[in-house]
Amino acid sequence: xxxxxxxxxxxxxxxxxxxxxxxxxxxxxxxxxxxxxxxxxxxxxxxxxxxxxxxxxxxxxxxxxxxxxxxxxxxxxxxxxxxxxxxxxxxxxxxxxxxxxxxxxxxxxxxxxxxxxxxxxxxxxxxxxxxxxxxxxxxxxxxxxxxxxxxxxxxxxxxxxxxxxxxxxxxxxxxxxxxxxxxxxxxxxxxxxxxxxxxxxxxxxxxxxxx
Ligand SMILES: Nc1ncnc2c1ncn2[C@@H]1O[C@H](COP(=O)(O)OP(=O)(O)O)[C@@H](O)[C@H]1O
Ligand SMILES: Nc1ccn([C@@H]2O[C@H](COP(=O)(O)O)[C@@H](O)[C@H]2O)c(=O)n1
Numbered sequence: 001x002x003x004x005x006x007x008x009x010x011x012x013x014x015x016x017x018x019x020x021x022x023x024x025x026x027x028x029x030x031x032x033x034x035x036x037x038x039x040x041x042x043x044x045x046x047x048x049x050x051x052x053x054x055x056x057x058x059x060x061x062x063x064x065x066x067x068x069x070x071x072x073x074x075x076x077x078x079x080x081x082x083x084x085x086x087x088x089x090x091x092x093x094x095x096x097x098x099x100x101x102x103x104x105x106x107x108x109x110x111x112x113x114x115x116x117x118x119x120x121x122x123x124x125x126x127x128x129x130x131x132x133x134x135x136x137x138x139x140x141x142x143x144x145x146x147x148x149x150x151x152x153x154x155x156x157x158x159x160x161x162x163x164x165x166x167x168x169x170x171x172x173x174x175x176x177x178x179x180x181x182x183x184x185x186x187x188x189x190x191x192x193x194x195x196x197x198x199x200x201x202x203x204x205x206x207x208x209x210x211x
Pocket of ligand 1: 013014015016017018019021141186
């Protein structure tokens with residue numbers, strides 16, 4: 001009998017390659033029933049705060065996320081019920097007014113900087129991955145991405161990295177490596193690691209009578 005959907009947790013520091021690893025896994029199972037949930041989309045709604053106040057939020061602290069809503073949504077998906085996924089806009093530091101209707105699927109990839117930090121989320125996962133990339137590469141990648149895609153200046157990326165991202169990474173993200181089943185160095189270009197992970201996921205899906 002088919003069991004509940006499988007949940008794959010993908011974490012790692014900002015710019016480590018979580019999205020690239022997620023995309024590689026997603027591409028592999030594209031013909032199957034699979035969806036991606038981004039923890040970033042579950043940053044707390046700050047629409048009641050003025051823009052200047054939103055700039056002061058620590059977006060790398062566990063309390064920045066609405067994990068209660070995220071867990072509520074995962075529990076619905078586990079019961080094969082649809083959700084209305086929030087949409088996050090990094091340029092205005094809050095959710096947009098739109099939501100995305102997401103139908104339940106057999107495989108859920110849950111990706112984000114702090115998905116292994118919350119025990120409730122960890123307990124829901126069938127496999128936990130940590131993408132491990134050196135800090136110098138992460139800051140370079142983040143710099144390019146934040147300027148091109150997230151409307152930031154070089155100085156704001158540097159200030160945020162030094163004052164918030166780096167210390168929060170060391171305090172909250174890096175320590176979650178101990179919970180990972182698999183540590184993937186260098187992220188999405190690590191084809192050997194991706195192949196091994198995909199094979200393991202296939203086994204989990206067969207055990208659950210999903211594949
Ligand atoms: N192995 C790699 N080599 C070069 N650039 C990469 C590599 N992996 C990711 N990137 C780039 O770095 C940026 C951050 O990668 P991403 O997968 O979004 O990381 P994360 O989701 O962990 O923040 C993206 O612009 C991506 O294209
Ligand atoms: N309004 C926001 C919200 C988040 N961030 C940063 O995003 C990072 C997490 O996203 P990744 O894709 O890089 O994993 C996190 O480190 C936050 O600092 C932001 O800058 N502004």
